[in-house]
Amino acid sequence: LSKRLNLPYTNDEIGRLAQTFDIMIDKLDDSFKRQRQFTHDASHELRTPIAVIQSQAELSLSSSNTVSEYTKALSVILEEAKYMGKLISNMLFLARGDNKADNLQMENLNLSDLIEGIVSELKPIAENNNIKINIVKNEPSCIKGDQTRITQLLYNIIENAIKYTLPEGNIKLYIENHDKYIKISVQDNGIGISKEHLPHIFERFYRVDKARSIKNGGSGLGLSICQWIALIHGGKIEVFSEENKGSTFIIWLPSCGVTHK
Ligand code: ADP
Numbered sequence: 001l002s003k004r005l006n007l008p009y010t011n012d013e014i015g016r017l018a019q020t021f022d023i024m025i026d027k028l029d030d031s032f033k034r035q036r037q038f039t040h041d042a043s044h045e046l047r048t049p050i051a052v053i054q055s056q057a058e059l060s061l062s063s064s065n066t067v068s069e070y071t072k073a074l075s076v077i078l079e080e081a082k083y084m085g086k087l088i089s090n091m092l093f094l095a096r097g098d099n100k101a102d103n104l105q106m107e108n109l110n111l112s113d114l115i116e117g118i119v120s121e122l123k124p125i126a127e128n129n130n131i132k133i134n135i136v137k138n139e140p141s142c143i144k145g146d147q148t149r150i151t152q153l154l155y156n157i158i159e160n161a162i163k164y165t166l167p168e169g170n171i172k173l174y175i176e177n178h179d180k181y182i183k184i185s186v187q188d189n190g191i192g193i194s195k196e197h198l199p200h201i202f203e204r205f206y207r208v209d210k211a212r213s214i215k216n217g218g219s220g221l222g223l224s225i226c227q228w229i230a231l232i233h234g235g236k237i238e239v240f241s242e243e244n245k246g247s248t249f250i251i252w253l254p255s256c257g258v259t260h261k
Pocket of ligand 1: 161190191
């Protein structure tokens with residue numbers, strides 16, 4: 001596609017048509033490249049858990065093992081299968097057509113209730129790791145959104161804050177009304193993200209520390225999905241972070257009554 005004659009555009013209708021055509025071809029080329037990269041990354045990501053499952057199964061079949069050895073192999077297989085399941089459903093979400101704004105089930109959502117629900121679900125996990133999590137500011141707020149998608153977005157960001165915070169850490173949530181938007185801040189004092197990695201964390205399959213992320217069941221697709229959900233709701237996500245100090249993710253979503261694009 002990129003092999004084209006590099007002729008200057010004539011200053012007439014044909015020239016303008018040729019220019020428009022070139023712009024369209026560039027966009028198409030770009031989208032093919034992204035698609036190829038996604039397929040490449042996806043196959044690569046699936047290869048690792050499959051290799052682990054295969055080697056555990058082969059090892060178990062090739063020698064006589066104790067019950068506890070079999071149990072250990074089976075639990076590794078189960079973990080890897082769960083990881084693959086999550087990875088595939090995330091990939092499908094990004095690849096399918098149902099992630100468009102037209103397919104959202106929009107309704108008025110009470111954000112405080114929604115976040116309180118997510119926090120009470122995640123609190124035991126945080127507390128197991130000696131991490132405190134609290135909603136510090138909780139202004140009454142209403143957003144227009146798809147409950148499943150908005151829950152998925154907030155759950156992911158709050159879960160990340162727990163995953164990337166060390167024991168004894170502290171996570172603070174703020175829900176505030178700002179003009180036509182609701183601002184949700186998720187602040188952690190965890191491992192943070194260095195300047196070098198920060199611009200890339202919303203890219204598909206991008207992980208700062210792959211080993212740490214996989215250990216936590218992460219595939220590097222979470223933030224791409226969050227970003228996408230925010231965008232199709234007419235919102236956005238910002239991040240501020242400092243290595244070894246912590247990160248703050250800010251989610252802006254249009255409040256009720258504001259029509260999203
Ligand atoms: P993962 O599934 O690996 O958690 P995400 O797309 O959710 O993938 O996040 C991408 C990467 O961004 C993570 O692997 C991690 O390195 C980094 N990250 C995300 N949230 C945080 C956070 N709160 N603190 C530090 N690093 C984070």
